[in-house]
Amino acid sequence: GQQVMQIPQYQHVQEGEDFTTYCNSSTTLSNIQWYKQRPGGHPVFLIQLVKSGEVKKQKRLTFQFGEAKKNSSLHITATQTTDVGTYFCAGPFSGTYKYIFGTGTRLKVLA
């Protein structure tokens, strides 16, 4: 079946360092979404990418959708303690509205 994998599973960084998480799908995706879950919270939508090779920025966060629409990445420049949490990518299953989530990357930022 369709699978969405994320690496790394965990990442500890010093405040001010950069961070990247990678998302890989076993099948081509029509779009990909990213969510952030703060400790003790629930996932909150960050962004959706639709076009092949698309790059979007939100302040210090840069999101990229691969040319083949099978992978994506989230890069955070100069991490802050407010970036702590788990980042999930999610893609639709076979063009449906059913979204499959990646395994998540848990980010810890050390002050």
Add this chain to the structure above:
Amino acid sequence: DVKVTQSSRYLVKRTGEKVFLECVQDMDHENMFWYRQDPGLGLRLIYFSYDVKMKEKGDIPEGYSVSREKKERFSLILESASTNQTSMYLCASSSRTSGANVLTFGAGSRLTVL
């Protein structure tokens, strides 16, 4: 503000008990979902629903059933709870008509089965 409300934040049940997890959304969304979240496994889809009285199995439906009698309410039922169903359960909803199909999650229900 858009809201998805899950009835119980924490539950403790015994093996074999029937468990109901309720979810209500006030956004008139067509789609509703139940996920479970376990460390290292991410969010796994249990069941989802496109419309009232409609339901479809997700990736891990065994041991669960659902009910959607009204558009705003989607219930997850554990007919006979088992210890391997101890988990965080997250309900979400999304709109088909908005185009983006963004998922809005509830706060979660942490279930412990003893």
